[in-house]
Amino acid sequence: MAAVIDPNTVEELKTTLGADFVNELIDTYCAETPGLLDQLHLALSQNDAESFRRAAHSMKSSSASLGALEFSAQARELEFLGKSGDISGADEKVAGLNTAYVQVARALRALVTYP
Numbered sequence: 442m443a444a445v446i447d448p449n450t451v452e453e454l455k456t457t458l459g460a461d462f463v464n465e466l467i468d469t470y471c472a473e474t475p476g477l478l479d480q481l482h483l484a485l486s487q488n489d490a491e492s493f494r495r496a497a498h499s500m501k502s503s504s505a506s507l508g509a510l511e512f513s514a515q516a517r518e519l520e521f522l523g524k525s526g527d528i529s530g531a532d533e534k535v536a537g538l539n540t541a542y543v544q545v546a547r548a549l550r551a552l553v554t555y556p
């Protein structure tokens with residue numbers, strides 16, 4: 442089973458940007474992603490494929506940048522559904538993304554370093 446977070450990505454970020462900045466990135470990600478998940482649910486309930494695509498795209502990009510590669514791949518699948526214009530039946534995939542986010546947030550918070 443693959444790691445929830447690619448540790449090399451986070452270490453490279455810490456080396457390049459500094460641990461404090463990476464801590465801020467993680468805090469921001471963990472604060473903003475639940476809102477994007479809410480947008481995804483709302484778009485699904487309103488059958489709004491474009492809003493669905495935008496929320497999934499945002500999660501895909503920010504997750505990949507922090508090493509949450511599997512979560513990013515799941516979001517990419519949802520983005521493609523939104524692009525296709527047919528998001529009917531995406532309920533299970535959205536529920537899976539919610540579950541995966543809990544694991545991602547837990548793993549990222551464990552990587553936050555304090556001075």
